[in-house]
Amino acid sequence: MAFELLEHEADVGVLGIGKTLEEAFQEGAKAMFSVMVNLDDLSPDKMVRVECDAVDDESLFVEWLNALLAQKDIEELFFVKFEVKIEDHKLVGKAWGCSFDLDKQEVLNDVKAATYHGLRLEKKDKDYYIRCVLDI
Amino acid sequence: MEEIKLNEVEPYVWEINKEGDMLVPGRVYGDKDIIQHLLDDVKQGKEWNALKQIKNVACLPGIQKASLAMSDVHPGYGFCIGGVGAFDVNEGVISVAGVGFDVNCGVRTMSTPFTKDEILKVQEQLADSLYNTVPAGVGSTGDIRLDKDEIDEVLLRGAKFSMERGYGTKGDLDFIEENGFISGADPEAVSDVAKRRQFKQIGTLGAGNHYLEVQYVDKVYDEAAAKAYGLSEGQVLVSIHCGSRALGHQIGTDYLKTLEAASKKYNIPIRERELVCAPFSSEEGQKYFSAVNAGINCAFANRQAIAHLARKAFTSVLGGSGDDIKTFYEIGHNNAKLEKHDVNGELKKLIVHRKGSTRAFGPGRDEVPEQYRAVGQPVLVGGTMGTHSFILHGTEKGMRDTFGSAIHGAGRAMSRKGALSCCRGNDVLRELRDKGILVRGHSIKGIAEEAPKAYKPVEEVVDVMHNTGIAKKVVSVLPLISIKG
Numbered sequence: 001m002a003f004e005l006l007e008h009e010a011d012v013g014v015l016g017i018g019k020t021l022e023e024a025f026q027e028g029a030k031a032m033f034s035v036m037v038n039l040d041d042l043s044p045d046k047m048v049r050v051e052c053d054a055v056d057d058e059s060l061f062v063e064w065l066n067a068l069l070a071q072k073d074i075e076e077l078f079f080v081k082f083e084v085k086i087e088d089h090k091l092v093g094k095a096w097g098c099s100f101d102l103d104k105q106e107v108l109n110d111v112k113a114a115t116y117h118g119l120r121l122e123k124k125d126k127d128y129y130i131r132c133v134l135d136i
Numbered sequence: 137m138e139e140i141k142l143n144e145v146e147p148y149v150w151e152i153n154k155e156g157d158m159l160v161p162g163r164v165y166g167d168k169d170i171i172q173h174l175l176d177d178v179k180q181g182k183e184w185n186a187l188k189q190i191k192n193v194a195c196l197p198g199i200q201k202a203s204l205a206m207s208d209v210h211p212g213y214g215f216c217i218g219g220v221g222a223f224d225v226n227e228g229v230i231s232v233a234g235v236g237f238d239v240n241c242g243v244r245t246m247s248t249p250f251t252k253d254e255i256l257k258v259q260e261q262l263a264d265s266l267y268n269t270v271p272a273g274v275g276s277t278g279d280i281r282l283d284k285d286e287i288d289e290v291l292l293r294g295a296k297f298s299m300e301r302g303y304g305t306k307g308d309l310d311f312i313e314e315n316g317f318i319s320g321a322d323p324e325a326v327s328d329v330a331k332r333r334q335f336k337q338i339g340t341l342g343a344g345n346h347y348l349e350v351q352y353v354d355k356v357y358d359e360a361a362a363k364a365y366g367l368s369e370g371q372v373l374v375s376i377h378c379g380s381r382a383l384g385h386q387i388g389t390d391y392l393k394t395l396e397a398a399s400k401k402y403n404i405p406i407r408e409r410e411l412v413c414a415p416f417s418s419e420e421g422q423k424y425f426s427a428v429n430a431g432i433n434c435a436f437a438n439r440q441a442i443a444h445l446a447r448k449a450f451t452s453v454l455g456g457s458g459d460d461i462k463t464f465y466e467i468g469h470n471n472a473k474l475e476k477h478d479v480n481g482e483l484k485k486l487i488v489h490r491k492g493s494t495r496a497f498g499p500g501r502d503e504v505p506e507q508y509r510a511v512g513q514p515v516l517v518g519g520t521m522g523t524h525s526f527i528l529h530g531t532e533k534g535m536r537d538t539f540g541s542a543i544h545g546a547g548r549a550m551s552r553k554g555a556l557s558c559c560r561g562n563d564v565l566r567e568l569r570d571k572g573i574l575v576r577g578h579s580i581k582g583i584a585e586e587a588p589k590a591y592k593p594v595e596e597v598v599d600v601m602h603n604t605g606i607a608k609k610v611v612s613v614l615p616l617i618s619i620k621g
Binding site for chain 1: 183184210211213217236237238273274275276277329332333334335336337342343344382385386388389392409410548551552553554578579580581582585621
């Protein structure tokens with residue numbers, strides 16, 4: 001549905017909004033990569049699978065984002081499209097991206113980690129809102 | 137809303153009285169503006185506030201003397217930035233929050249034989265050469281490609297590994313904290329994911345507030361100390377600010393979970409989700425400490441490689457062998473270190489956490505290179521792209537009052553979003569160029585986010601350290617070239 005970057009004193013917050021929890025997670029991931037690179041510069045042609053679990057869905061969001069950060073460095077890909085399934089605080093997902101190319105991509109900031117700070121999952125009307133702060 | 141009171145116990149030193157679960161008082165270094173900003177955060181009910189974090193750290197088992205914050209204090213994750221917490225090795229804890237997500241992030245400064253005027257003649261070429269030689273920015277990879285066995289060697293051998301790969305010159309190791317490698321590192325304590333993330337990141341600067349700067353000494357505050365340090369007015373220096381890159385980030389992420397479980401196992405209340413810890417002497421605590429030491433070595437190896445790349449860039453423009461570009465000093469500011477300190481007249485072995493705080497040992501300590509030992513350890517304080525950085529020296533008073541710790545930088549005054557809305561990257565570049573500073577970076581937005589006005593005035597935070605006698609000013613430097621990630 002949509003994502004937003006949130007004001008934060010030293011770093012930046014990400015907010016994913018979706019009609020389902022899964023969609024909110026996907027949008028949250030997009031928000032995180034928008035901190036690193038101009039998403040319009042990416043034409044995804046590679047896919048990686050990601051699996052993670054946690055004690056609750058809020059913590060799972062942090063796990064998901066940190067798993068993507070690890071895949072970014074290991075596979076040398078910026079991700080832009082995501083598909084996840086969540087059941088009992090377990091996530092199975094796919095992320096599509098393209099290789100680093102500093103000549104073609106406007107890179108912005110690296111992200112050290114997704115943190116538990118500001119971590120919140122809310123359901124307003126019919127939509128899910130998931131947010132946390134990234135350590136830049 | 138919780139009320140937090142601060143009492144000025146001596147000029148620039150403010151205390152939070154021991155109350156509730158606090159085992160020691162909190163102590164904050166700051167002038168009235170710095171302190172007011174912290175109090176305003178509490179008054180406004182901000183969830184993220186440094187004073188609350190200082191109080192939380194004061195509740196952790198085994199903490200000694202006080203939970204401290206230096207004058208570059210601002211909210212962090214669990215520990216505030218500028219936070220120092222020293223713990224008894226038998227009764228105390230080790231905390232992920234006290235080290236953070238960039239283990240041994242720090243600064244290397246090198247002295248050069250060049251003067252400001254010599255650099256000005258080749259400023260553009262040198263900026264381009266540095267930008268093209270030192271990989272910087274998110275998505276950049278280095279020339280050093282490692283496999284798993286080689287990464288393990290990095291984690292064990294630190295800067296020595298880079299030296300043996302040809303990245304370094306004689307004498308470099310003598311002027312790095314711990315001589316460029318720390319014992320007690322265990323590669324087995326570092327996850328495969330952390331290692332795989334690092335295969336191509338040795339010798340890369342990273343992004344955010346990391347930088348490589350060519351600077352010149354614009355003012356000498358202490359002639360005798362400057363002489364002992366081999367520094368003089370007009371001299372050109374090179375400073376590198378970066379850390380352990382993705383490997384260090386992953387150590388933080390991995391051990392947040394391990395130590396969350398340990399906090400529960402050992403019944404240590406978790407007052408903030410990131411403020412998890414384990415008894416230092418426990419299996420979990422020792423394993424994390426081994427991983428931190430591995431991360432420390434990774435950062436040493438990284439800065440060593442970058443330093444040598446900077447030498448290459450200099451020689452390609454200015455000729456020579458690069459051997460006369462010498463390591464002045466290198467020190468980290470995100471660490472947990474075993475150190476001996478006087479606690480109420482007793483010399484105790486402590487695990488000292490410094491999160492965004494630089495070790496600042498006074499005269500006579502064995503840890504300080506012999507050439508500098510009479511003066512005290514150099515303290516490298518980074519400014520912004522357009523402002524001063526400082527070199528201070530550690531003092532006896534710092535040893536007594538802050539476990540030999542001082543500030544590490546200016547600290548942000550404005551959010552990244554706030555900086556983007558008030559500063560355009562191209563305007564920042566032009567303004568800096570008008571001041572004689574050339575900036576090279578991959579990200580124009582990143583440059584706007586790191587605009588000088590987004591940070592607190594570094595002079596203000598340095599003056600607090602100087603006026604309290606925790607660390608004394610030796611020289612200030614101004615940038616000529618800044619390479620940003």
